[in-house]
Every structure is written in structure tokens, then in C-alpha cells.
Amino acid sequence: MATLLPPPKRAKLYHGVPEPAPEPPKQSSNIVVQFVSEDDGQPLAPAVNLPANLSREALEGLLNKLSPQVSFCSHFYTSKLTLGSQEDPVPFAFHVQLPEDEVKIPGAPTRIVISESIEDDILSHPINSRSFTEEDVFVVHCSPQSVFRVRPPTRCSSTLSGHSSPILCASFSPTGNFLATGSGDTTARLWNLDTETPSHTLSGHKGWVLCVEWEAMERRLATGGHDGHVRIWDPKTGKPFGEALKGHSKWITSLCWEPIHLNPSAPRLASSSKDNTVRVWSLLTRRVEYTLGGHTASVNVVKWGGVGKGVLYTASSDRTVRVWDAEAGRQLHILKDHAHWVTTLALNTDFVLRTGPFDHTGKKPASEEEAQKLALTRYTAVLNTVPELLISGSDDHTLFLWSPFPSGSTAVTSATPTTKTKPLGRLVGHSLQVSHVSFSPDGRWAASASWDSSVRVWEGRTGKYVATLRGHVGAVYRVAWSADGRGVVSCGKDSTVKTWDLKTYKLKNDLTGHTDEVYCVDFVADKIVSGGRDRTVKIWKN
Numbered sequence: 001m002a003t004l005l006p007p008p009k010r011a012k013l014y015h016g017v018p019e020p021a022p023e024p025p026k027q028s029s030n031i032v033v034q035f036v037s038e039d040d041g042q043p044l045a046p047a048v049n050l051p052a053n054l055s056r057e058a059l060e061g062l063l064n065k066l067s068p069q070v071s072f073c074s075h076f077y078t079s080k081l082t083l084g085s086q087e088d089p090v091p092f093a094f095h096v097q098l099p100e101d102e103v104k105i106p107g108a109p110t111r112i113v114i115s116e117s118i119e120d121d122i123l124s125h126p127i128n129s130r131s132f133t134e135e136d137v138f139v140v141h142c143s144p145q146s147v148f149r150v151r152p153p154t155r156c157s158s159t160l161s162g163h164s165s166p167i168l169c170a171s172f173s174p175t176g177n178f179l180a181t182g183s184g185d186t187t188a189r190l191w192n193l194d195t196e197t198p199s200h201t202l203s204g205h206k207g208w209v210l211c212v213e214w215e216a217m218e219r220r221l222a223t224g225g226h227d228g229h230v231r232i233w234d235p236k237t238g239k240p241f242g243e244a245l246k247g248h249s250k251w252i253t254s255l256c257w258e259p260i261h262l263n264p265s266a267p268r269l270a271s272s273s274k275d276n277t278v279r280v281w282s283l284l285t286r287r288v289e290y291t292l293g294g295h296t297a298s299v300n301v302v303k304w305g306g307v308g309k310g311v312l313y314t315a316s317s318d319r320t321v322r323v324w325d326a327e328a329g330r331q332l333h334i335l336k337d338h339a340h341w342v343t344t345l346a347l348n349t350d351f352v353l354r355t356g357p358f359d360h361t362g363k364k365p366a367s368e369e370e371a372q373k374l375a376l377t378r379y380t381a382v383l384n385t386v387p388e389l390l391i392s393g394s395d396d397h398t399l400f401l402w403s404p405f406p407s408g409s410t411a412v413t414s415a416t417p418t419t420k421t422k423p424l425g426r427l428v429g430h431s432l433q434v435s436h437v438s439f440s441p442d443g444r445w446a447a448s449a450s451w452d453s454s455v456r457v458w459e460g461r462t463g464k465y466v467a468t469l470r471g472h473v474g475a476v477y478r479v480a481w482s483a484d485g486r487g488v489v490s491c492g493k494d495s496t497v498k499t500w501d502l503k504t505y506k507l508k509n510d511l512t513g514h515t516d517e518v519y520c521v522d523f524v525a526d527k528i529v530s531g532g533r534d535r536t537v538k539i540w541k542n
Contacts, residue, residue: 028053028119029134035063038143038444039385039461052119056094059114063142064089076479091145096122096138114140115503143444146484148360150405151500152541156513158196159343160537162189167531169211172524173218175354175362178235179529180221181520181537182209188223190235193527196539200238203230213255215267216356217371220283221270222285224252230271232283245281247288250274256304258326260356263375264368270312270326272299278314280329290329294322301345306353306379307388307405317340321392323404333421340396344436348389348443348460351481352378360483360525381409382400382443386461390447391427393434397474399448401463425463429456436478440485445502447488449476457491467505473500489528493519497530497540511540 033046034037054062094114114121118140122132132138165184172179178189178199188202188209207226214221220241222232228251229244230480258267268289269281278292278299297317305311310326321342323333347353357365357374365371389403400423432451439446439460446458447469455469455476474493481488487508488500497511497518516533528540 008057008170031118031134032058032137033118034139035066035138035142038141041141043305044142047180052123052134053117055117056114059094059140060092061089089130091147092142093145094140094142096132096338109505110465111141111467113503128283131417145486146360146442150482150484150487152482152487152508153511153526153528153540154509154540155541156511156538157541158539159513159540160191160196160198160210162198162201162537162538163187163531163535164536165208166533167320167537168519170207170520170522170529170531170537171212171214172522172527172529173235174215174216174358175364176524176527178218179537179539180212180214180223180235181529181531182212182223183535184208186225188212188221188233190221190238191537195520200235200392202231202233202238202240204240204244205229210252211255213257213269214354215257216260216354216358216375217264217267218358222255222257224255224271224272226251228252228273228275230255230269230281232269241283245269245271245286247279247291248273248275248277250298253299254301256302256303258310258377259306259353259375261372261379262310264372264375264493270302270304272302272314274298275436276316276318277300278312278324280312280326283457292322292324292329292331294331294334295320297341300341303345303347303350303390304353305388305390306349311405313345313347313390313404315345315392317341319341319394321345321390321402335392335400335402335404335423337423337426338392338394338396338398340394340433342392342394344393344434346391346437346439346446348386348439349379349382350439350445351441351483352382389424389439389443389460391437391439391448391458391463393437393448395433397428397430397433397450399430399434399458399463401425401427401458423463427456427458427463427465429465429468430454432475435476438479438481440481441483442485444485445481447479447481447490449479449490449492451475453492455479455488457488457502457505469500469505469507471500471507472496474517477519478518478521480521480528482523483525487523489521489523491521491530491532492512493517495532495534497521497528497538499528511538513538516529 028051031052035044095111163183169182182188191201192199205225207324211224226340228248232241272278280289295316301315312324312326321335358372393399436449446460453472457466472492476492479490491497495514499509501508518532521530531537
């Protein structure tokens with residue numbers, strides 16, 4: 001019997017009208033792309049002709065193949081790329097800079113980040129505004145990223161109570177295993193982050209605990225109080241190392257430890273105070289080695305840099321930032337460009353100085369010599385292309401980017417103090433006082449928080465404005481970066497903690513739960529800690 005064929009398919013009718021034929025897929029045009037380095041603008045490969053809809057991941061793979069023996073170094077990753085190499089590909093972030101005459105709206109982003117493809121993100125982007133056409137050569141700026149990725153926290157995993165007054169400061173230990181908090185109830189507390197439970201209560205101060213600071217080897221914790229005393233604690237037992245360090249006549253404003261790559265066995269401690277001085281303490285003798293007395297008003301921040309044999313940076317309400325030789329206590333530079341109190345400082349090496357020998361792998365050094373070697377390697381990797389840079393923020397609504405030692409460690413030996421150091425850039429845009437500034441872990445970006453309810457992102461090496469992060473409805477008190485440099489967290493007067501997407505410069509997660517102002521926030525691994533006026537510590541996880 002012959003096989004019967006099925007009847008022909010009837011055409012679908014829509015209200016008596018035949019179904020329209022499907023449109024053929026739109027052909028993507030080809031464009032010319034020039035990959036350049038984010039650091040110096042030098043070409044990384046010859047210009048290439050490729051489809052405009054090529055994905056970001058394909059661009060990354062193409063660049064890894066094209067770059068002939070180009071080295072990329074950061075404190076996360078060091079790799080030598082060779083032509084056609086498939087081993088250890090370097091992850092990249094890409095962006096295209098908008099022409100200056102196109103950035104007409106104050107506070108608008110100055111660049112377009114490539115997250116999907118050049119066609120989707122640039123040619124079809126509303127910000128484009130005729131800046132780019134398919135006939136242009138697209139100069140794509142490339143910056144190497146960390147080889148690991150932090151999962152952004154989205155939920156509160158623990159609410160820790162115990163403090164009976166507002167929490168004024170909080171800091172994760174370098175490995176992220178412990179947390180220290182200071183409060184107006186005259187105590188500091190240690191928390192075990194494996195179990196997210198209280199570990200020890202540190203009692204001894206006679207006033208508010210205003211600052212807590214971990215030594216980079218996690219062997220000691222320093223606290224400073226409204227009573228003008230500095231106390232050193234053993235984090236394993238919660239017991240103090242001897243009596244309080246006394247000498248300041250007013251309250252302590254900040255603390256910092258000597259870097260591990262300079263002194264792994266017995267790092268010294270520097271404390272700044274409302275009494276206009278900075279004191280450097282030897283924990284071997286438990287005495288003051290020297291006092292820095294050049295400021296004429298409250299010293300609000302002290303930072304210990306790693307240049308040469310060590311330098312100290314101090315910011316004061318006398319409107320100056322001063323740079324000191326940490327070996328001899330001698331003044332090297334006076335930076336005088338601010339018009340009001342200088343309230344915050346950040347170094348592009350802050351992250352590696354704070355974490356010392358500990359990186360994202362979690363490996364612990366077997367000896368002090370190994371710790372010193374690891375810490376030095378991580379420190380020098382950040383300074384691969386730029387010297388140690390400093391950003392100062394002030395109540396005059398501005399920030400300045402400084403490079404006190406452009407020629408490296410030899411500049412520390414300059415014979416006489418100088419006031420001629422000029423800033424690399426003046427960072428303007430905030431409309432109220434700057435409350436905090438922080439560099440990303442690799443030093444490529446900086447974020448500043450202000451009482452104008454905004455967070456601003458800047459290029460860490462030039463001070464150029466990048467974007468404004470808006471979402472807070474009150475003063476922003478502090479900002480912190482994720483360890484991979486891909487995320488920012490902020491807290492403020494509106495009782496919220498917010499994380500931000502640095503691809504779109506939009507709010508990523510709104511972490512609500514605090515019932516009053518949030519004074520402090522810190523970010524380590526995939527955990528965020530926050531504390532404030534509601535007297536609770538909250539741990540946030542993915």
C-alpha cells in the first residue's frame with residue numbers, strides 16, 4: 001500500500017491576515033578595536049577588526065591570545081602572557097572613555113563599562129549620544145582583575161548583641177577569622193566568625209573605645225579610647241599585654257601598626273590624638289620611642305607607609321597633611337592645599353599593609369622570615385607601576401591625591417623638610433564634607449563617602465572622576481572594598497548598608513535591618529560586618 005503524505009500545513013491567520021514572515025537576523029557590523037593598558041595607555045596588541053557583538057568573555061580570550069609577552073602584575077596575580085598561550089589567562093575589565101565634551105551632565109559617568117559587548121553597551125547605549133559610530137576606532141582600556149571573585153553578601157546571617165552602647169568601630173582580623181568591635185560602653189569585644197558568637201570582652205578603658213586595629217600577623221589587637229589610653233590585647237585569650245600605654249592628654253583618634261615587611265618580629269604602634277601629637281610606641285619596652293609634635297590642632301588620622309624603612313602620614317585639623325621618617329621621627333613634607341580640617345587618609349597600599357602575609361589562598365606562613373618575605377612580595381606588587389600614593393579628604397568638600405615619594409624609597413632620605421610637594425590631582429564634586437576615603441585593594445580605584453549622601457568613585461592613579469553612586473538618603477559615613485576590588489559597600493545615617501555594582505554604577509543590594517544610624521562597616525572575604533547606634537553587630541553573607 002502506498003504511503004500517504006500528510007496534508008499541507010495551513011497558514012495561520014490573525015484576524016484574517018496571514019502570519020508575517022519572520023525577519024532575518026540582523027547582521028552585526030565589524031568595528032576596529034585597539035586594546036590599551038589602563039595603567040599607561042600603551043597598546044597591548046595591534047588594532048583588530050572584529051564583530052561589534054563579540055561578547056566580553058570573547059574579548060578577554062582574544063586579548064590573552066593577542067598580547068605578545070606583556071606582563072600584568074597586581075598584588076593578586078602576576079602573569080607573563082605569551083603569543084597563543086592558553087595557560088593562566090588573565091581576567092580583564094574593559095571600558096571605553098567618553099570624550100570630555102560629551103560629559104555635559106555634572107556627576108554623569110565619564111566612561112562606559114563593557115559588560116556584554118561593544119554593540120550592546122556602547123553603540124546602543126543612551127549615554128553614547130553620537131560619541132561613537134561603527135566607523136570609529138574603539139580604544140578599549142583594559143585593567144587586569146583578581147583571579148578570584150567575592151560573592152556579594154545579600155542577607156544577614158547573624159545579629160550579635162552584647163554591647164550596651166552604640167558601636168563606634170569594627171574591624172576584621174587579617175585572616176578574616178576574628179572580628180573586633182569598640183563601643184561607647186567602654187569595652188571592646190572579640191567575635192568568632194566561624195561560629196558567629198562572642199569570644200571575649202575586653203574591659204579596661206575608662207571611656208568610649210574609639211578605634212580598634214589588628215596587627216597584620218593577627219598576634220595582637222590595639223584599642224584606643226576616649227580616656228587617652230592605648231591598650232594591647234592577646235586575641236586568643238582576651239587578656240591585656242601589661243598595663244595601658246599612657247602619655248596622651250586627650251582621646252585617641254586613630255591607631256596603626258608598623259608593616260610586617262619592615263618589622264615582622266616586634267612591630268611598633270603609632271597613635272594619634274586630639275592633643276595635637278602622634279606617639280610611636282615600642283611594645284618591647286612599652287615606652288614611647290618618640291613623639292611627633294609639629295601639628296597645631298587635633299591629629300585625626302595616622303597611617304604607616306612601607307616606603308624605605310617606613311614613613312608616617314598624619315592628617316590634622318590644622319588643615320595640613322604631614323609626612324614623617326618613621327625611623328628617626330623627622331618631618332619630611334608638609335602638604336598644605338586643604339582649606340579646612342583634614343579628616344581622612346588612605347594609601348594605595350592600605351590593603352596589603354593591613355593583611356601582611358595573608359592572601360586569598362588562606363595559607364599561613366611557617367616563620368617570621370617567611371611572613372616578611374610574603375608581605376614584601378605583596379607590597380612591591382602593588383607598586384609595580386606607581387609609587388605609594390596618598391588621598392586626603394577634608395571638610396572643605398574636596399580630596400587631594402598625593403605622591404610624596406615619586407622616585408621610590410630613596411626619596412625618604414631627603415635632607416630637609418619641604419612644603420613644595422604639589423598634589424597629583426584635586427578631586428572635586430562632593431557638595432558637603434568628606435567623611436571617609438578608601439583605595440581598592442589593588443590601588444586602581446578609590447571611593448569616597450560624604451555627608452552629601454553620595455559615594456564617588458575615582459581613578460586611583462590619576463584622581464580622575466569615574467562615577468557617583470547614589471541611593472543613600474542621609475550622610476554616608478564609611479566605605480569599604482571587597483578583596484577582589486570588584487565591589488564597594490557603604491553605610492550611613494539612613495540605617496542601611498549598601499553594596500554597589502561597579503559595572504553599572506548602580507545599587508546592587510540594599511542590606512536593611514539596622515534600626516538606627518550605621519557608623520562602621522568592614523568587608524573581608526565574602527562577609528560584611530556593620531555596627532552602629534542600635535548597639536548590634538550584623539554579619540552579612542551571600
